[in-house]
Amino acid sequence: MSKVRIMTGNQAAAVGATLSGVQVVAAYPITPQSQLAEIMSQQIEGGKLKAEYVRVESEHSAMTVCISASTVGARVFTATSANGLLYMHEQLHWAAGARLPIVMCCVNRGVGAPWTIFNDQQDSLSQRDTGWLQIYCRNNQEILDTVIQAYRIAEKVYVPVMVCFDGFVLSHTMMPVYIPDAGAVRKFLPPYKPHTILSPEDPRNINPVLFPGRRENTEGVLCDGYMEMRYKLFAALDGARDVIIETDEAFAEAFGRRHGGMLWEYLTEDADVILTGIGSIASEATVAADLLREEGVKAGVVGIRVFRPFPKEDVRRALRKARAVVTFEKAVSYGYEGGLCSDLKAALYGTEVKAAVHGCIAGLGGRDVKARELAEAVKASLADIDDGRTEKTLWLNCFTG
Amino acid sequence: MKEILWHGRGGQGVVVAAQILAEAAYLAGFKGVTSAPAFGPERRGSPVTASSRIAGEPVRTFSQIEQADVAIVLDDSLFKVVDILNRLKKEGIIIINTAAQPDQVGIEGCFEVATVDAVGIALKHHLIREGAPVFNTTILGAFARATGLVSLEHIERALEGKISRDAVARNFSTVKDAYEHTVLRQKAQS
Structure with missing residues (x-):
């Protein structure tokens, strides 16, 4: 039987990890992720989750423990935020290159310097090219x-997955969440069966130094070079x-909810005109679309759930009929524009989709982003596009001199 | 959608009260409820806020409340340091923990004012923890009375989901008392 509980995003993530039957958790606390790490520790120490919680002295070690435990066949979990994620950076590449199915929550927080504990998505978006799959959430369910x-x-x-959600905005906000039945989750997600388990009984050399070219191993088998391994990732x-x-569809069949x-x-x-964004800002954009429609502007929203x-x-399909697109991003690529804006334009280049794309940087370091501000930015962009200005990067609600 | 702002001081249980209200509102049939502390670090004794949203459909906005429909003030000394009325809609409801009557709290304008002596009620029922009265749950009785959004039964059930059976009985007796002793001043001066 599924049941509803009012819970924070951190609690929802912990319930998800617990129901997934994780066997090893290694995490180092950092705001706003701390509650998530604490709950996992309580679940394990209290005997409610049969798993091992490995205490570590840093995020780099947390990911190293996850890599090691995953290599010997365990289902592993960790979570972090901001500078903690950046401290893992080297090991993020390793986890992906080693093709380990690690799941990590990134509770999105702005990156220092200057210090902020508040929300934006510079942390996970700056890890775009580590080879991790990135999924962003719009609410606690x-x-x-x-x-x-x-x-x-x-x-x-066999790729690690980062499940990202906005710090404080979701991690600390309580809302109703359906908790699926544990038996149904086990059916949807049976225990992990790794294709290779590293053990003393079956010793293997994994991830050795590779040479540029392909090479025969000692048994005469032609093996991949570094570049083939990278291509496979x-x-x-x-x-x-x-x-x-397929997974979202199967989930909908089992639990009656699909997320797009x-x-x-x-x-x-x-x-x-279509507003687009990643995470909770895209949810806020749906309210902005309602406001715009009240004023006669036909607005819609595309929420980017998977970024990599x-x-x-x-x-291309979702934007095919739009005249204009405005991206709202809680991160920026310094010296250019928002990463989503760039990727979106690249995806549309040379296709039938001719929408003008404007980029809007918003909500950095926890600056509040209100639906009415998004709606105003869209109206300003539409006016600019009518004037022939096809390119624009706006810093929303920010004093720029 | 009804937006509620809680004003208290760190340690008075504002965040927990907002959570219990969210539970009660969900039990009352509102599909969309959110409850959040003001984001950031907290200090005991400093002014803190929390916010709740109550709606028929799931809530899609997570931005901060600009002007609330209801303000709940757990500590009336905050009027000297926080501009509480500035974040309350005209004709909004303000619920204040004070022994004073609505006409004695000096609130001008067309607000609906409700007062309740939550501290006095908590002391009367010996709801005391670490030497201080616990009145964050008590004031939920005044909220039920002033807004009609949740019933006493919903609050009791929400408490049952949060605290032990013995604690529910003691907390709920203050909630009922607060409900009965809340003094309302309608929008007389509008």
Whole structure:
């Protein structure tokens, strides 16, 4: 029987990890992730979750423990935020390169310097090229469900998955969440069966130094060079789209909830202008779309759920009828623009989709983002586009001199 | 959608009260409820806020409340340091923990004012922890009375989900008392 509980995003993530039957957890506390790490520790120490909680002195070690435990065949979980995630950076590359199905929550927080404990997404978005699959959540129900889905995806494509959700905005806000039945989750997500288990009985040398070219091993088998291994990781992410969509569909069949696969849409069918964003800001954008429609502007929203692999076919389809697109991003690529804005434009380049794309940087370091501000920015962009200004980066609600 | 702002001081249980209200509102049939502390670090004794949203449909906005429909003030000394009325809608409801009557609290304008001596009620029922009265749950009785959004039964059931059976009985007796002794001043001066 599923039941509803009012809970924070951190609690929802912990319930998701617990229901997923994780066997090893290694995490180092950091605001706003701390409650999540604390709950996992309580669950394990209190005997409610049969798993091992490894206390570590840093995030780098937390990821190292996850890599080691996953290599010997355990289902593992960790969570972090901001500078903690950046401290893991080296090991993020290793986890993906070693093709380990680790699931980690990134409770999104702005990055220092200057210090902030508040929300933006510079932390996870700056880890875009580590080879991790990245899924973003718009509410606490999605967090719980996505953690469960993430293990099924990771263990199918052998790529680690980062489940990202906005710090404080979701991590500390309580809302109703359906808790799925544990038996139904076990059916949806059976215990992890790794294809290779490293053990003393079956010793193997894994991830040795590779040479540029392909090479025969001692048994005469032609083995991949470094570049083939990298290509396989690229292909795994490229091909993960089908698995992500299939997993969301299977989840909907089992639990009656679907979260959009690669992206979700709101009032896009007849939309003239589409607001797009990642995470909770896209949820706020749906309220902005309602406000715009009250004023006669046909607005819709595309919420980017999966950022890597980038949903290129999906955005082309979702944006095909739009005249204008405005991206709202809680991160920026210094010296250019928001990363989502760039990726979106690249996905549309040379296709039938001719929408003008404006980029809007918003909500850095926890600056509040209100629906009415999003609506105002969209109206200003539409006026600019009518004047022929096809390119624009706006810093929303920010004193820029 | 009804938006509620809680004003208290660190340690008075504002965040927990907001959580219990969210539970009670969900039990009352509102599908959309959210409850959040003001984001950031907290200190005992300093002014703190929490916010709740109560709606028929799931809540899609997580931005901060600009002007609330209801303000709940757990500590009336906050009027000197926080501009509480500035964040309350005209014709909004303000619920204050004070022994004073609504006409004695000096609130001008067309607000609906409700007062309740939550501290006095908590002391009367010996609801005391670490030497201080516990009145964050008590004031939920005044909220039920002033807004009609949740019933006493919903609050009792919400408490049952949070605290022990013995604690529910003691907390709920103060909630009922607060409900009965809340003094309302309608929008007389509008």
